Amino acid sequence: MKKLGSSSKVTKKAIFVKLQIMRLGEKTYKKKQEANRMFAAIGDFTLFFWQTLKEAFSLDFEFNEFLRQCFQIGYKTVPLISVTGMIMGAVLTIQSRPVLADFGAVSLLPGMVAASIIREMGPVITALICAGKIGSGIGAELGSMKVSEQIDAMEVSSTHPIRFLVVTRVLAATLMIPVLVMYADALGILGSWAAINIKGSVSFVLFFHQAFRVIDFMDFFPAVIKTFFFGAAIGLVGCYKGYTAAQGTESVGKAANSAVVIASLLVIIIDLIAVQITDMLL
């Protein structure tokens, strides 16, 4: 009896171990599949990027659609950027003032605020807002075009959808986001001046002079360069997510959502890389 009991215990243990191993195997398999999917997605995106690049250099460029997209992406985002730019500058000023006042260096305030807006705050905040507004807009638009067969319709009427839809949007985003950033920078500095004038009064000329005394070309140039990459990333991710939306209406929402998430993430990553490179060069 005893023997039997112990042997059954052994078998039980063996079965348990076997089950654990099987479970582990299953988990590994699942992870492997996940990894495969991720690599497939990266491969897919690379292919998409390559096709876009190829179509961008094809002979007939869809100029009208490009202009329409510039309007859509650039002009229609102006109100949002105006408000956020102003507030960004004002808030930065109000927050920094006490610290500088402690050191008795309030006169450095305009320069410090301008530098941080131009180098970092302006580009990144604007790009993140654009990732939200433009990325989701493009993702949802192309996603619904895909789901309602409009992209197929384009293809059978001998128009390459990537040339018509993607190239124009990516290019428009790449060109418009730097413009929006510069505009946001300008409004941010204006907002800063307004905030300074809440306490005491500084003439705009004096403020401007103090602000731009500390800023040189190397503050400005890398910041502008990186915004082109922000724009390209936002446009590409939005288009990719929309263009590859699955069947069914709910995938439109998913496309828009993941476009925003990935575009925002890319903006931050590109910013990190840009800062590193600038740091190395200086």
Added chain:
Amino acid sequence: MSNKVGDIAKSSETSNLVIEINNLSKGFDDLQVLKNLSLNLFNGENLVVLGKSGSGKSVLIKCIVRLINSDRGTIKVFGKNVNELKSKELSKLRQKIGFLFQSGALYDSMTIKQNLEFPLIRIKKKLTKKERDEKIEEVLENVGLTDTLHKMPSELSGGMRKRASLARTIIVDPMIMLYDEPTTGLDPETSSGISTLINDVQKKYNTSSIIITHDIECARATADRIIMLKDGDVYMEGNIDEFENSSDETIQSFFKEKP
């Protein structure tokens, strides 16, 4: 040439093949949608393809214009194997094929006029602006939509959208028409209007058509010949009388199921 479906007695007027599909197979992941399907379309005929939803009807006609790449088998359109065409040749071939999408697929962001101009500008490059406008007017008149020129697709009713979409398809004078469920989701009256239009298009432009539907009325009104898809292959082939008098259960249920 046409002895593959020689059992259908239409050979006298339709001796020339327009589309020839042999042993076509297509699957998605583990779902096998089309299995060794063979089908011919003859010049000038209206071929109706019946089948339950999900039976692969849309996949079939999307394979013909290579919106979907098939796994195995050959598809010849005007004697050319579509799977072997280079992108330029494919684009040329697609210009001869009109595709009416199930959802209409009108471009949401464009007016009806811009929708119709879209293929016209790109395919009929030689037309002047005046000729284009005339053509647009003519085609819209043909489908009975004269005063919608500057409306957006979202402002039109379902039936009007289908007709606008049909107008966009026929504006470039296709030789083959592929209709994906042209009457689905429309009321009976509008449906019969669309069926009439399909017949008008065939007569006026002498097109050969594949009409996918599960609307029996539409099949009655338009079909020269009918095939029924089931389990990824042709289940039955015949004319409308043969289908209606069939004692086969699957076909009976199909013909009685719907009003």
